[in-house]
Amino acid sequence: MQKGQNVIIASDVLLGDNVTIGNNVVIYEGTIIGNNVIIQDNAVIGKQPTRAKASILPDVKKLPPAKIGSGVTVGTSAIIYANAEIGDDVFIADLATVRERVTVGEKTIVGRGVAIENDCTVGNRCKLETNCYITAYSKLGNNVFVAPCVVTTNDNFMGRTKERLDKFKGVTVKDGGRIGANVTVLPGKVIHEDGTVAAGSIVSRDVKSESLVVGSPAKEIRKVPDEQLLRNQ
Amino acid sequence: MQKGQNVIIASDVLLGDNVTIGNNVVIYEGTIIGNNVIIQDNAVIGKQPTRAKASILPDVKKLPPAKIGSGVTVGTSAIIYANAEIGDDVFIADLATVRERVTVGEKTIVGRGVAIENDCTVGNRCKLETNCYITAYSKLGNNVFVAPCVVTTNDNFMGRTKERLDKFKGVTVKDGGRIGANVTVLPGKVIHEDGTVAAGSIVSRDVKSESLVVGSPAKEIRKVPDEQLLRNQ
Amino acid sequence: MQKGQNVIIASDVLLGDNVTIGNNVVIYEGTIIGNNVIIQDNAVIGKQPTRAKASILPDVKKLPPAKIGSGVTVGTSAIIYANAEIGDDVFIADLATVRERVTVGEKTIVGRGVAIENDCTVGNRCKLETNCYITAYSKLGNNVFVAPCVVTTNDNFMGRTKERLDKFKGVTVKDGGRIGANVTVLPGKVIHEDGTVAAGSIVSRDVKSESLVVGSPAKEIRKVPDEQLLRNQ
Numbered sequence A, B, C: 001m002q003k004g005q006n007v008i009i010a011s012d013v014l015l016g017d018n019v020t021i022g023n024n025v026v027i028y029e030g031t032i033i034g035n036n037v038i039i040q041d042n043a044v045i046g047k048q049p050t051r052a053k054a055s056i057l058p059d060v061k062k063l064p065p066a067k068i069g070s071g072v073t074v075g076t077s078a079i080i081y082a083n084a085e086i087g088d089d090v091f092i093a094d095l096a097t098v099r100e101r102v103t104v105g106e107k108t109i110v111g112r113g114v115a116i117e118n119d120c121t122v123g124n125r126c127k128l129e130t131n132c133y134i135t136a137y138s139k140l141g142n143n144v145f146v147a148p149c150v151v152t153t154n155d156n157f158m159g160r161t162k163e164r165l166d167k168f169k170g171v172t173v174k175d176g177g178r179i180g181a182n183v184t185v186l187p188g189k190v191i192h193e194d195g196t197v198a199a200g201s202i203v204s205r206d207v208k209s210e211s212l213v214v215g216s217p218a219k220e221i222r223k224v225p226d227e228q229l230l231r232n233q
Helices: none
Strands: A044-047 A079-081 A211-214 A219-223 B044-047 B079-081 B211-215 B218-223 C044-047 C079-081 C211-215 C218-223
Parallel strands (some): A044 A079, B044 B079, C044 C079
Antiparallel strands (some): A211 A219, B211 B218, C211 C218
């Protein structure tokens, strides 16, 4: 292990072979870290969630530890919560946060400043680009592309009515789905396989497989070009 | 007090009972911290502002310290400036910043990555969700809901003319006002009581009380449903 | 030199006169820092890039160090990569990141949370406001104004086809160009001298000199008012 200065690692953390840890890193109790992992300066791993006193979410119990696969990089000042599971060869860039009960599949890239909220599933070989926002309870398949600064939402009631508490619904992006820069996706919407949303659009209806949608609200303008389909890569 | 490692607390900081302080936390001189406060790893509290040499704002004098109410949580890598006043039971999430001369009312939630710029007033029981941006000189009432990645602005002149220096104007959101995800609010606009803006809209005119507006520019499409009005919660 | 606690400075770093360094700061080998520089808590300077295993970019060699001009401020938790060159009197705010092979001209302000990706050129006296996103391979002239939360893009193929690897193209903003809040600029687009984009627009065509464009897609609605032209400031 290579280790920087001012590092704080709980005594029961399990570290694989050839792990590199930067300066000022904090790793909480029980965290499991694979081989060849790089953790950069100021990263915090295995943090237990704290509930806001005014939160509408249920009280939290102590969660199981975070698991970090082999070959993972965790960037500077990134934060990974307890009970997150990060697959092999995932790259988590600077200032990203991955919340509790999130799984991230192998070889996925989580860009700079990305926030993946609680209870999300992200598949393999996805690219979540700089500053995109993945709302709680979302499901992303494999090879999903989320461009910079995409915004996803899960609350159609904007914080009102008790009824909504049963109805939070994240977004679903099936294998090969792609979302352009600064797109807004409304709660519960589904982007089907290879469905593609042009930059700046607002997605208020599900997007069909291999359909390219544009605008506000986003409508199909044509099919995704063959050479861009996942099966043709 | 529970205290992590590498913590730096100025000698004259006033700490309440039962305060929990994480690792690598920095608390500047004179900061007043209430009872039962939780300050997480890498947070910086009471930072004096530094003026850019090319700033158009007046030179800064040393400001009074930050005040943090009882029951407050300050998240990992959050930054709170001097002369900020944080009410009781406020939750400030990871990577949020609260600038100087900002007051945040009790039980408000300041989400992950939120930036509240200088000279803002935020009321009680607001929810400012992940990555939303509250421009300088804004006034938010009580029970205001700001969805993820909302953008507010205060400069109609986009950095040109001397005239503009007198005309910076933040946004105003009255009690119960709600702004949907990725909305853009233009300088000086007012969202009246229970006024609601649909996701992705651009607000270029004031929004009337209990009016639901949509689009670019945002126009009223109907009244806010009764069951979503603040008085019916 | 004034120096905080827990500071980690590589032995061969070159420090000018009257440098102020906050707590928990990390400065990597070879970094060159001018006179009167202020580096705030938790900042990381001179970080070598790490390539994602699934990255489409070529493998990285060890880069030359970062150079920080005189009079520069680097904010709390800001991150500056190796081979970045920061001009005199630049202000880099909290939580901003400046990647490798970026040059930032003198007196430019890089706002809170701004990300300037790799291989960008930013001129003198620009204002890049809070949370704006400058995509890789972009070129910004002098006196460019980028409002909060602007999104720029460089990949028309959204992560598909090999062909695209030759075609990444950042955005170009010529001297005096201005981009309003939450605007989306598509790959390769050029905003000519004093061209101005209204807030919330989507730029899918080049913007002519002194033209004010609005909408989605953005179209000219009038000329920029004389008193706002750069030459009249």
